[in-house]
Amino acid sequence: MSSPWKPVTYENGKGIFHLFTNLCKGCGLCVEKCPVNTIGWSKKLGVYGTPAVEPGHGEKDCIACGICELVCPDCAIKIEKVKDKKEA
Amino acid sequence: MSVAPKMPKCWRPETKAHKFCPGCGHGLVLKALGEAIDELGIQERTVFGCDIGCSLLAWDFFNIDTVQTHHGRTTPVITGIKRANEDVIGIAYMGDGGGYAIGSQHLVNAATRNEKITVILVNNTNYGMTGGQMAPTTLPNQKTETSPYGRDVEATGNPTQGPEMVAAITPDTAYVARGTVANVRQLKKFMKRALENQISGNGFSFVEVLSGCPTNWRTNAAETWKFIEETMPQYFKIGEIKVPGEKKEG
Numbered sequence: 347m348s349s350p351w352k353p354v355t356y357e358n359g360k361g362i363f364h365l366f367t368n369l370c371k372g373c374g375l376c377v378e379k380c381p382v383n384t385i386g387w388s389k390k391l392g393v394y395g396t397p398a399v400e401p402g403h404g405e406k407d408c409i410a411c412g413i414c415e416l417v418c419p420d421c422a423i424k425i426e427k428v429k430d431k432k433e434a
Numbered sequence: 435m436s437v438a439p440k441m442p443k444c445w446r447p448e449t450k451a452h453k454f455c456p457g458c459g460h461g462l463v464l465k466a467l468g469e470a471i472d473e474l475g476i477q478e479r480t481v482f483g484c485d486i487g488c489s490l491l492a493w494d495f496f497n498i499d500t501v502q503t504h505h506g507r508t509t510p511v512i513t514g515i516k517r518a519n520e521d522v523i524g525i526a527y528m529g530d531g532g533g534y535a536i537g538s539q540h541l542v543n544a545a546t547r548n549e550k551i552t553v554i555l556v557n558n559t560n561y562g563m564t565g566g567q568m569a570p571t572t573l574p575n576q577k578t579e580t581s582p583y584g585r586d587v588e589a590t591g592n593p594t595q596g597p598e599m600v601a602a603i604t605p606d607t608a609y610v611a612r613g614t615v616a617n618v619r620q621l622k623k624f625m626k627r628a629l630e631n632q633i634s635g636n637g638f639s640f641v642e643v644l645s646g647c648p649t650n651w652r653t654n655a656a657e658t659w660k661f662i663e664e665t666m667p668q669y670f671k672i673g674e675i676k677v678p679g680e681k682k683e684g
Contacts (some may be wrong), residue, residue, distance in 0.1 A: 350447070353437050364437050369450060373457030373648065374655030393451045416618055419461025420451055421439045 361410025369422035372396035376414035382406040442468030453491040459645025470625040483508040485528035506537010558647040566650030570594040607637035610676040614644040
C-alpha cells in the first residue's frame with residue numbers, strides 16, 4: 347500500500363530526516379527540543395499553510411538522535427539512522 | 435518503496451493530520467497510549483471512551499471501538515462496558531475539566547469502588563475547547579480568560595491534586611501515576627503499567643498527564659516547554675503515586 351503522505355527528505359552522512367508536510371502543523375516543539383539546534387523554519391508549507399520545519403539551520407548538522415521524532419505530536423518527522431561503519 | 439510516518443499501528447491513518455491544535459499535548463499523550471496498546475497487543479479488545487472538551491476530538495483517532503460521552507460520564511460508561519464484558523479493556527480518556535470539575539463524582543465513585551478500568555486524564559490547566567477559562571487545575575496566579583489578574587487562591591482555592599486524591603480513596607490494588615508530555619518514554623511506561631493493572635484484574639488504574647495548551651496559554655514553543663517542564667511540576671509532582679506491591683518510580 348502506498349502511503350498517502352509524501353515526505354520531503356534531507357540527508358547527511360549520519361541520518362535521513364523525513365518531513366511529512368501534510369502532517370506538520372508548524373508548532374515548533376521540535377525546534378526547541380533539538381539538542382544541536384539544527385531545526386528551523388522551511389520554505390515549504392505544512393498542513394495548515396504555516397511554515398514546516400527542516401534541518402540544517404544551526405552551526406551543527408543533524409546528529410539523527412530522534413528527539414524531534416519523539417516529541418512531534420503529529421508524527422510528521424521520521425528519522426532513519428545511517429550506520430557509521432561502511433561494510434567492506 | 436514509499437516512506438510512511440512512524441505512527442502507532444492502532445492509529446487510524448485516514449484521519450491524520452489529527453484535529454488538535456498545533457503543539458497540543460493530546461497528540462503526544464495519544465501517541466504514548468497508542469504505542470502502549472500496540473506493545474500489549476490489545477487493540478482488538480480495547481474500548482476507548484472520550485469525554486467532552488478537547489479530548490472528544492480523539493473520537494476517530496484510533497482503529498479501536500470508541501464511544502464519546504459528556505462531562506466525565508466516560509468513567510461510568512466504560513465501567514458499564516467492562517462489567518458487561520470482562521474481556522474488554524476499557525480506557526476512559528478525559529480532560530481536567532471533565533474529570534475534576536463537572537464529572538468528579540464519577541471519578542471519585544469509580545475509584546472508591548475500585549472498578550477495573552483505566553482512566554487517563556490530561557491536565558492542561560484550563561478549559562481548552564471553550565476558550566481557555568479557569569479550571570480546577572489552573573495554577574495560582576495563572577492568567578486565564580476568567581481569571582485575567584491571575585488565579586486568586588484566597589477566593590478559588592488551590593489546584594486540584596487529582597492523583598493524590600485518587601490514591602487516597604482507592605484500595606492497595608490500584609495503580610496511580612502522574613506523567614508528563616515532556617517525558618514521553620516515561621509516560622508510555624506509566625500507561626503500559628496502568629493497562630497491565632487492568633489486564634491482570636487488579637483494580638482501578640489512573641494516570642494524569644501534564645500537557646500543553648499553547649493556543650490558550652498564548653505561548654510559543656519555548657514558553658510552552660518551559661511551562662510544562664518547570665512551572666507545572668512545582669505544583670504537580672511527577673511519578674508513580676501508588677503501585678500494587680511494587681516499588682515506586684520517580
